[in-house]
Amino acid sequence: MDSYVTEKASLFQIMPDALLQQMAEVDSFAQCYETVSFESIDSLLRAIDREPALLVCHQESIGNGQKQLLNEVRAASPNTRVLVIGEKQSMQVQIEALKQGARGYFDQTMPISKLHEALQLILRGEVWVERHVISGLIDDICLKPQVDKQKVQAVKTLSPKELEVAELVSHGATNKMIARRMDITERTVKAHLTAIFQKLGIADRLSLAILFRDLR
DSSP: OOOOOOSOEEEEEEOOHHHHHHHHTOHHHHHHEEEEEOSSHHHHHHHGGGOOSEEEEEHHHHGGGHHHHHHHHHHHOTTOEEEEEESOOOHHHHHHHHHTTOSBEEETTSOHHHHHHHHHHHHTTOOBSOHHHHHHHHHHHOSSOOOOHHHHHHHTTSOHHHHHHHHHHHTTOOHHHHHHHHTOOHHHHHHHHHHHHHHHTOOSHHHHHHHHHHHO
C-alpha cells in the first residue's frame, strides 16, 4: 500500500454531522489533518483565501452550485485540491465534478478509512474516482484530440520502461497494478511517474492518461 503523507495538511470541510462524527472517531484524521468545519458555503468561501491544502464538500451542501463553488475556489486558492462527497452517483455526475475542477468524487457509503485514503491520493496529485469514470472522462473531453508537437517530442524522450508505465496509466491501472504487471516495486513505479511528469511537463496521472489516449 502507498505510504501516507506524514506532514499535517490543512483540511476545510462542509459535511453532515454524522460524517464529521465518523471522522472524529478515526485516529488517522486527527494525526494527518488540521481540520476546519463550516456550516455553509458562504462561510467557507469567506475563509478560502487561507488556502487550505484540501477541501471536502458534500454534494447536498453544494446543490446546483458546484460549478460556481469550484470556480471560486480555483480563483481564490488555486492550489487547493477539492473532493466532492455524497451518495453514489452515475458516471456522468462524477465526470462533471472532475471537468469542473474537483480531484474526485467519494461515495459516502464506503468505509470512512477510505476517505482518508482518497485524501492522501489527492494530496499526492492523483485523483479519486472509479476506474471506468476516468475512461469515460477521457472519451468525453477528447473527441477531437490535439497534441502539440512539443508534447510529441517530449514523449519520444521517455525510456521504454517509462513508456510502459505511461501506457498502463492511460488504461486506468493503479501503481499497485503496474508494479505487479511489470514485476517492479511501487516505489519504482512512483519514480518512473515522477520522471514522466517532469519530461512531459504535466502535473498528474489524469493529464498523462488523456495525453496518451490522444496519441493513439
